[in-house]
Amino acid sequence: MSSQTESNKNKISLDSRYRELGISEEVYRFGEKILDGLRERFARIDEIAEWNQLKVLQAMQENRVSEACLYGTSGYGYNDLGRETLERVYASVFHTEDALVRPQITCGTHALALALMSNLRPGDELLSPVGKPYDTLEEVIGIRQSKGSLREYGIMYRQVELLSDGSFDYDQIEKALSERTRLVTIQRSKGYQTRPTFSVDQIGELISFIKTRRPDVLCMVDNCYGEFVETKEPSDVGADMVVGSLIKNPGGGLAPIGGYIAGKRECVENAAYRLTSPGLGKEVGASLSILPAFYQGLFLAPTVTASALKGAVFAANIYEKLGFDVLPDSKQSRHDIIQAVTFHEPEMVIAFCQAIQAAAPVDSFVLPQPSDMPGYDSQVIMAAGAFVSGSSIELSADGPIKPPYTVFFQGGLTWQHAKFGILKTLQSFVEKRLIKELFL
Numbered sequence: 521m522s523s524q525t526e527s528n529k530n531k532i533s534l535d536s537r538y539r540e541l542g543i544s545e546e547v548y549r550f551g552e553k554i555l556d557g558l559r560e561r562f563a564r565i566d567e568i569a570e571w572n573q574l575k576v577l578q579a580m581q582e583n584r585v586s587e588a589c590l591y592g593t594s595g596y597g598y599n600d601l602g603r604e605t606l607e608r609v610y611a612s613v614f615h616t617e618d619a620l621v622r623p624q625i626t627c628g629t630h631a632l633a634l635a636l637m638s639n640l641r642p643g644d645e646l647l648s649p650v651g652k653p654y655d656t657l658e659e660v661i662g663i664r665q666s667k668g669s670l671r672e673y674g675i676m677y678r679q680v681e682l683l684s685d686g687s688f689d690y691d692q693i694e695k696a697l698s699e700r701t702r703l704v705t706i707q708r709s710k711g712y713q714t715r716p717t718f719s720v721d722q723i724g725e726l727i728s729f730i731k732t733r734r735p736d737v738l739c740m741v742d743n744c745y746g747e748f749v750e751t752k753e754p755s756d757v758g759a760d761m762v763v764g765s766l767i768k769n770p771g772g773g774l775a776p777i778g779g780y781i782a783g784k785r786e787c788v789e790n791a792a793y794r795l796t797s798p799g800l801g802k803e804v805g806a807s808l809s810i811l812p813a814f815y816q817g818l819f820l821a822p823t824v825t826a827s828a829l830k831g832a833v834f835a836a837n838i839y840e841k842l843g844f845d846v847l848p849d850s851k852q853s854r855h856d857i858i859q860a861v862t863f864h865e866p867e868m869v870i871a872f873c874q875a876i877q878a879a880a881p882v883d884s885f886v887l888p889q890p891s892d893m894p895g896y897d898s899q900v901i902m903a904a905g906a907f908v909s910g911s912s913i914e915l916s917a918d919g920p921i922k923p924p925y926t927v928f929f930q931g932g933l934t935w936q937h938a939k940f941g942i943l944k945t946l947q948s949f950v951e952k953r954l955i956k957e958l959f960l
């Protein structure tokens with residue numbers, strides 16, 4: 521059989537597969553047309569994944585990852601070969617002197633809080649030159665009054681807003697660098713804001729601006745959602761610490777918990793003494809039976825991140841074509857895995873999240889509803905039919921029910937699943953008559 525006939529045959533059976541899962545011919549065709557225009561884009565994403573796959577593999581080989589590294593320890597966790605080797609692997613991947621990679625770091629916020637609290641002392645000042653940080657950090661810093669915040673320990677905070685075009689306000693940053701400034705925190709991803717995400721090169725420029733003026737100031741990057749999206753990481757362009765969550769990109773969907781801090785030896789050491797105890801540091805912290813998931817997750821992370829990126833690009837192209845505001849837009853280069861789509865209609869936010877949930881491997885039969893959530897000033901609807909609770913490297917979406925009615929969409933352990941989820945949202949809009957005809 522010629523390859524042409526073979527591919528036609530595959531197409532036909534795929535079509536009926538989709539039909540069985542409730543995707544109409546019209547919606548499927550629309551998706552395929554959009555995909556036709558994305559081949560080059562996807563090839564570029566695959567190339568970055570290939571680069572990063574080799575980077576991770578090389579780090580594992582050079583650090584002599586062995587079967588014994590997968591066993592784990594209990595109790596105090598002294599001489600944990602697997603934990604120590606994994607931390608060296610992370611240090612190799614991020615090109616840093618050292619790393620702390622632990623299941624005892626409970627989430628991204630915890631990792632960031634740990635990095636800040638352990639590297640700042642009373643009287644020091646923390647500066648964010650990129651505007652407001654991620655919501656949960658407001659309480660860590662004490663922007664919002666909270667127990668145990670940096671502010672309670674006499675660590676002050678300054679913030680410089682971005683310019684209206686999303687670029688750095690170098691004049692104000694220069695002015696904000698005071699005698700007391702000890703640490704600068706730079707959030708790579710836009711998170712759930714509407715500013716652009718920074719590229720690693722942009723972050724590099726900002727860091728060198730700061731270091732030229734104040735070489736003693738530490739530069740930390742909140743790397744959440746950014747890992748493996750580019751071939752470089754912020755630690756390749758001067759960051760003293762990169763920090764993130766293992767239930768996002770670097771856990772590859774397999775890590776069920778955890779966070780990491782990779783950076784200068786002294787920064788990581790400070791964090792270790794804070795995580796465990798002064799005097800104990802990195803020497804304790806049993807890995808129990810988690811190491812296989814951490815290793816294998818990191819191994820898969822470059823391709824999983826690529827799948828999520830393809831999903832984001834596909835969604836941007838579909839919804840831009842249908843006339844909605846998408847951020848990043850269909851053509852923009854990507855520096856994280858989050859896609860925002862603004863619908864201006866609460867019904868569409870709800871239908872979108874419900875369709876993502878309906879596309880999930882877990883809890884697909886659950887119909888999410890908007891509800892009040894701690895820390896939010898409006899109702900929020902969330903879709904997360906995930907193997908790991910709350911994991912946002914898995915296909916997930918959420919939207920606050922307030923103007924301008926924007927949905928934030930991310931993840932997809934496989935591109936095929938991300939694609940199905942997005943087609944499912946489109947199908948739901950068509951069935952609910954929330955959009956008019958699909959034409960290209």
Ligand SMILES: *Cc1c(COP(=O)(O)O)cnc(C)c1O
Nearest residue numbers: 627628629654709711742744765
């Ligand atoms: C997810 C995220 C965090 C916090 O991580 P959690 O694991 O949810 O605590 C911090 N910063 C950014 C940019 C994030 O995307």
